[in-house]
Amino acid sequence: MAKTSTRGTVASKTVTAKIHDQKMERGQGGELHPIAEGDAPVMTTAQGGPVADDQNSLRVGSRGPLVVDDFHFREKIFHFDHERIPERVVHARGYGAHGYFETYESLAKFTKADIFQRAGEKTEAFVRFSTVAGNKGSADLARDVRGFAVKLYTKEGNWDLVGNNIPVFFIQDAIKFPDLVHAAKQEPDRAFPQAQTAHDNFWDFISLTPESMNMVMWIMSDRTIPRSFRFMEGFGVHTFRFVNAKDESTFVKFHWKPKLGLQSVAWNEAVKINGADPDFHRRDLWQSIQSGNFPEWELQVQLFDQEFADSFDFDVLDPTKIIPEEILAPVPIGRLVLDRMPDNFFAETEQVAFMTQNVPPGIDFSNDPLLQGRNFSYLDTQLKRLGGPNFTHLPINAPRCPFANFQQDGHMAMRNPVGRANYQPNSFGEGPRESPSRGFRHFPAEEQGAKARLRPESFADHYSQARQFYLSQTPPEQRHIAAALTFELSKVETAAIRERMVSHLLNIDETLATTVAHKLGLQSMPKAADAAVPTRQDLEPAPSLSIVERGPKRFEGRKLGILVTDGVDAKLLKGLTTAITKEKAVFELIAPKVGGVQASDGSWIEVHHMIDGGPSVLFDAVALLTSAAAVEDLVKEATARDFVADAFQHCKFIGYEQSAMPLLEKAGIAGALDEGVVALPGEEGLAGFVSLLGKLRVWGREPSVKLGQASTAQ
Numbered sequence: 001m002a003k004t005s006t007r008g009t010v011a012s013k014t015v016t017a018k019i020h021d022q023k024m025e026r027g028q029g030g031e032l033h034p035i036a037e038g039d040a041p042v043m044t045t046a047q048g049g050p051v052a053d054d055q056n057s058l059r060v061g062s063r064g065p066l067v068v069d070d071f072h073f074r075e076k077i078f079h080f081d082h083e084r085i086p087e088r089v090v091h092a093r094g095y096g097a098h099g100y101f102e103t104y105e106s107l108a109k110f111t112k113a114d115i116f117q118r119a120g121e122k123t124e125a126f127v128r129f130s131t132v133a134g135n136k137g138s139a140d141l142a143r144d145v146r147g148f149a150v151k152l153y154t155k156e157g158n159w160d161l162v163g164n165n166i167p168v169f170f171i172q173d174a175i176k177f178p179d180l181v182h183a184a185k186q187e188p189d190r191a192f193p194q195a196q197t198a199h200d201n202f203w204d205f206i207s208l209t210p211e212s213m214n215m216v217m218w219i220m221s222d223r224t225i226p227r228s229f230r231f232m233e234g235f236g237v238h239t240f241r242f243v244n245a246k247d248e249s250t251f252v253k254f255h256w257k258p259k260l261g262l263q264s265v266a267w268n269e270a271v272k273i274n275g276a277d278p279d280f281h282r283r284d285l286w287q288s289i290q291s292g293n294f295p296e297w298e299l300q301v302q303l304f305d306q307e308f309a310d311s312f313d314f315d316v317l318d319p320t321k322i323i324p325e326e327i328l329a330p331v332p333i334g335r336l337v338l339d340r341m342p343d344n345f346f347a348e349t350e351q352v353a354f355m356t357q358n359v360p361p362g363i364d365f366s367n368d369p370l371l372q373g374r375n376f377s378y379l380d381t382q383l384k385r386l387g388g389p390n391f392t393h394l395p396i397n398a399p400r401c402p403f404a405n406f407q408q409d410g411h412m413a414m415r416n417p418v419g420r421a422n423y424q425p426n427s428f429g430e431g432p433r434e435s436p437s438r439g440f441r442h443f444p445a446e447e448q449g450a451k452a453r454l455r456p457e458s459f460a461d462h463y464s465q466a467r468q469f470y471l472s473q474t475p476p477e478q479r480h481i482a483a484a485l486t487f488e489l490s491k492v493e494t495a496a497i498r499e500r501m502v503s504h505l506l507n508i509d510e511t512l513a514t515t516v517a518h519k520l521g522l523q524s525m526p527k528a529a530d531a532a533v534p535t536r537q538d539l540e541p542a543p544s545l546s547i548v549e550r551g552p553k554r555f556e557g558r559k560l561g562i563l564v565t566d567g568v569d570a571k572l573l574k575g576l577t578t579a580i581t582k583e584k585a586v587f588e589l590i591a592p593k594v595g596g597v598q599a600s601d602g603s604w605i606e607v608h609h610m611i612d613g614g615p616s617v618l619f620d621a622v623a624l625l626t627s628a629a630a631v632e633d634l635v636k637e638a639t640a641r642d643f644v645a646d647a648f649q650h651c652k653f654i655g656y657e658q659s660a661m662p663l664l665e666k667a668g669i670a671g672a673l674d675e676g677v678v679a680l681p682g683e684e685g686l687a688g689f690v691s692l693l694g695k696l697r698v699w700g701r702e703p704s705v706k707l708g709q710a711s712t713a714q
Helices: 007-019 072-083 176-183 201-208 210-217 266-277 280-290 305-313 347-350 370-385 464-471 475-490 496-505 510-520 570-582 629-634 638-649 659-664 683-693 699-707
Strands: 024-025 033-035 093-101 122-131 146-152 157-164 240-243 249-258 296-304 331-340 364-365 559-564 588-592 619-624 654-656 677-679
Touching: 007 364, 093 146, 093 280, 093 347, 093 559, 093 683, 122 331, 146 677, 157 249, 176 370, 201 496, 210 496, 240 638, 249 305, 266 638, 280 331, 280 370, 305 629, 364 370, 475 496, 475 699, 510 559, 559 570, 570 588, 570 683, 619 638, 619 659, 629 659, 638 654, 638 699, 654 659
Parallel strands: 559 588, 559 619, 619 654, 654 677
Antiparallel strands: 024 033, 093 122, 093 331, 122 146, 146 157, 240 249, 240 364, 249 296, 296 331
16 A cells, blocks of 8 residues: 655645634725634534535545545535526626615505505615626626616515616517527627627618617617616516506506716727726626715606507507607606615625516506516526526515415425415415405406407507607717617628618618618618508607707716826815715726825825726716826826827816826817816816716717717727
C-alpha cells in the first residue's frame, strides 16, 4: 500500500489554518476586521448540521481520491448544480421592487373589489419591470417593449396586473404569440442577434402580419428606449371589467402614469449606454430607492359602458387599438409607490409568478382574444419555470390574506390540509367551504355564435391608428421613428422584406415611407400594401401619444454629471450641488482620476467616476467646472472631449465655467454654441440654470446634430 506523503498532509493543514485565520468582516466605515470564531454564526448543512471544514473536501490522504460519504460536499455541489431555473421565454431580463398601492376614493359604484372600497387604504405591492426579447444577460437599453407587471396583495387574494409600457400589442389572437416570439428572438440557426429585432425573421413576420402596424409605430418610437423605469408609463393593454355588488359591469382600461413624467434616450445614446453600463435601468432604480427618492405612479382608468363601446370607431376588444385620452379622459384612482428593494434578487424578482388570471372579485375579463389566451397560458409557464404546482408556497407569490383549500402534496409542498378530510363535501365538518356571497363570480355575459376559427371584421383596420400615432408625434419624434425603421430594416438581408415593409408604411404616411425608402436605397417605390380597410384620414392627432408633449417641466428625479478638475471653484461647485438638491435631483462628480480633486479652497473633493468610466450618456445634463491650470491636460484626454461632444450631440444642456472654453473648442462645438450651452453665472444665479434643465433636451439643436440619424453601431 502506498505511503501518504507527510509533506502533503502538513501543507493541507497549513492552508486550512491560514484560511480560518483570514475570516474578516466589514465595519460600518468599510474597514475590515477579523472575526473571532465565537462571534460568527455556525455554518450548517441545509439539514442544520454544523460544518467543521468548508474549505476541503473529504478524501483519502492529502492527494488521494474523494470519498463517497462526503455528504457536505455532495449537498453543496448538488445545490450549486441546480441554482439556475429556466429563465422566462419572454421578459427574462427583469428587475423588481416592493412598495404599496394607496386608494384615493371608494369605487364601490363601479366595483366590489375590496382594494377600491376605502379611501386611503394601502395595499402591499411588488412590481417587476423587464425587457421582452432579450435573455437574462442582455443589456438594459435594448430597443424593446418594457414589461410593467404589478402584483397587489389584496385582502381578497393576489391581483396581477400584467402589462407593458405600450398600450397596444403586435397581435390580435394569442394563437400567434409563439410565432411572434420565435420571430423576434435570435434566429435559430445562428443564435443571434441577441435582444434585437433588427433581423430578417422579425421583419419577415411583421411584414406578413398587417395587424402589427400600429405596434410597429410604437416600438420604432422612443417609447422602447426609456431613460428609466421611473419615467415610463404602464398599461394593462386589454379591456377588463369592473363589476359592482349589483353585478353591473363597466369596462375599464388601466394606465400607470409616472409622477416624474415621461423621458426617453436617443438611439445613439442608448448604444453607448449599453457599452458604458449595461445595468443602467437596474442601477437607476436601485439608487433611487436606496437614496429615499421613491418612484411613484398614479393609477388612472378609462371607464366606459357598452353604449360607448358600440359607438367607438374601433373594437374595444382589439388589443392592437387604444382609446385616445383626448376622447376618453383617464380618471385617477390611486397611487403606486416603490420604497424597498428585494432582500434577494433570485428569491423574489426571479421567482415571482405573475398571471393575468389572478383577479379579485369585482374585476373580470372581457372577450379580448389575446387576454383570453394569456389567461390560459400563464399557469403552464409558472409550472415549467418553478418546478411544480406549489409555486404559490414561495413567499413572494403567497397571498397576504387568509387562504384555505384542499390542494395537497406535489413537488416542494410546504403546507398541506390538516385533519382527516382532504376533500369537499365531507360529513366531518372539516376544512374550507365555498362562499356564494364573497366568492368570485364571473360577469354573466350572454354569448352566442357558431364555434369557428375566425377573426371579427371589426378588427380589420390595421393602419388608421398607426397613422394617428405617427401624426401625434413632434417633428423630432417623427424623425426618430424614420431613423429607427431605417436602421432596423438596413439589417434585413432580404430585399423583398424591406420592400414589403415600405409598402405597409405607404398606408400609414407617404412622407414616412418615402424617407425610409430613400435611406434604404430602394430603386423604386413599391405599391401600397393591400388593406382590408382603407386608412382613415380623419383621426385627429392625439398629443397624449407624444413623449415630448407629455414631458416634464422640471429636473426632479434626473441626474446632472459635473466634470471637475483640480482647482475647481469650491463656492461654485457648492452652489450648483445645492441648487440641484433643492430641485429634488441628484448629481455625480466626474474627474480625471477617481481618487478625487483638490478644490480652490484646498479641500479634497471625492468623486463618483473617473472620466473614462463616467461618460455623459449616463446623465441628463452636464456641467463643466474646471480650472485654467488643469484644463490644458484635460483637453488632451479623448474621453473628456467625447464627454462634451456626446452631450452636445444628444441635445443636452451644458453648463460651463469660463475656463472650460478650450475643452468646448477641442470637442468641436465652440463655434456652434446655442441656448443650451450656458456660461454658468455666479453661485447666486445657479437656480436659474438648474430650472432651465427641466426642458431636458435642446430640440432646436436636433436637426443640426442629426440626433435621429440611425447609428451603424449596435
